[in-house]
Amino acid sequence: MPDAIVAEGLVKRYGDVVALDGMDLAVPEGTVFGLLGPNGAGKTTTVRILTTLLKPDAGHARVAGFDVVRDVRPLRAHIGASGQYAAVDDHLTGAENLEMVGRLYHLGTGRAKQRARELLERFDLTEAADRPVQGYSGGMRRRLDLAGALVADPPVLFLDEPTTGLDPRARASLWDVISELVAEGTTVLLTTQYMDEADRLADRIAVVDHGHVIALGTADQLKDQVGGDRIELSLTSAADLATATRTLAPLAVGSVQTDTAAFRMTIPVTGGAAALTSALGRLAAERIDVRDAGLRRPTLDDVFLTLTGHETDGKIKETVR
């Protein structure tokens, strides 16, 4: 399959700050590619270069076969983009916003109007269609902005943190929309800080840090990179947590993570269920109260943490659960 997006050695500097430091990407047609990385990793800068908003200081990139620097106009006719912050016009209604975008894609007035209605429907904004955007909630703006990216049914779609600020229902429905588009052949590059989003949507994920890709693969491949199973325990006191950390140390095959505020710990192990049984046995012997215990595969959170050494944004994650 040909690649819809290719980037080689992209470099972008802002004064002394190196935002991109040799960014390489290849996204096959009809797939979803996730850019995962902590704040300041260079995700938005990458998207801006690929959508012709910024020129790279070095390296080159092609989208839908067009060079991001030389073929700006035809490239723009083949992409849809939604930035990290919703760029909608407060004084126009939702419908007017989308019609304007349709006209600027040169769909013609009639088609632009029709397309606006279709998209408002698809994004659950029909009721608010004729109200000025000023009165929209953050999530409604976000959805309108995303709808704007889809107006021309572009073959390649760039979505910078598309679900930030959406409630769980809106997020799930956006995921459905993206899945449908991909089933119809659209290529999607999305950036996200949500592991579950990358896990659910992306065929391939690039973990980005300090302006370049530090790991690349499917979600499963990335999880395999960081090793086997994990035992998660939830205890009832800090004293118990300290005792448990000592007691269970022999079982661990890597570093044990503890959360002293929530009395929780995560122990990387081999041997799956047997290891869990053995751990619970040892805790019982020490008369430690276990509130909750479980065995799980590594998540992308673990991948992220292991690879970048940064915490993911726990606050945001909680709203998903």
Added chain:
Amino acid sequence: MNALQIAVADGMTIAKRNALKIRRAPDLLGGVVMLPIVFVLLFGYIFGSMIDIPGMTYGEYMLPGIFVMTIVTSAQITGYTLTLDLQKGVFDRFRTLPMSSSAVLTGQTVSDVIMNLTSLVTMAVVGLVVGWRIHTSPFEAALGFLLLLFFSYAFSWVTATVALALRTPEIFNNVATIVSLPLVFLSNAFADSTRLPGPLKVVAEWNPVSTLIQAARELFGNTSPAMPAPGAWPLQHAVPVSLLWTLLLLAVFAPLATRLYKRSVSR
């Protein structure tokens, strides 16, 4: 569609959007209609009635100055909305669309002309009500309004350039105020520029705002023997020099603003 047709169509789309925005936003509408009315009544009528000029009211003499002052100050609205669009990423969206790259600014400046036309008509009507009169032929008067509109169009490009260079709404507003106040007050709008002290007199006489005001006074017949045009060359040839100023501003600032727009990115 060829490139020119696309540019025109896109420019119209943007102009329509801006016109909608002005209609919906009370603060913008206030700047376009209310403020000019206040200017005319305050400066032209109230202040104007305090001073006597043989043969005409001082208000009549002042009104062309108020026209120009309004054009200069309302350009600030334009620049401010541009910086807001830039900051909120609206330009980022436009710049990912396959639209003509000149359309955002041509659309903006064209809608500014419509805005200025609205202000001018409002001021002229209010002016007529409070005693302003046109003493020339309809042709000359029409020429006067056209010249004002043409200058306002060119001035929009100046504002656009400054806005895109400064990028932040707050900074833009401060700079615009600092620049536009002396531009208006160091002119012949309210004071008789011949009576200003040395260097200020030279500034006032060569200020393009003075030239335009003088041109408008001539074309509307609001000159008075009691307030003779000063001897400075630009004021003696006010109409052609105003036209030259307008063309010069356009030639310099239209390409400059377009370049800045093409490179503009939010944040």
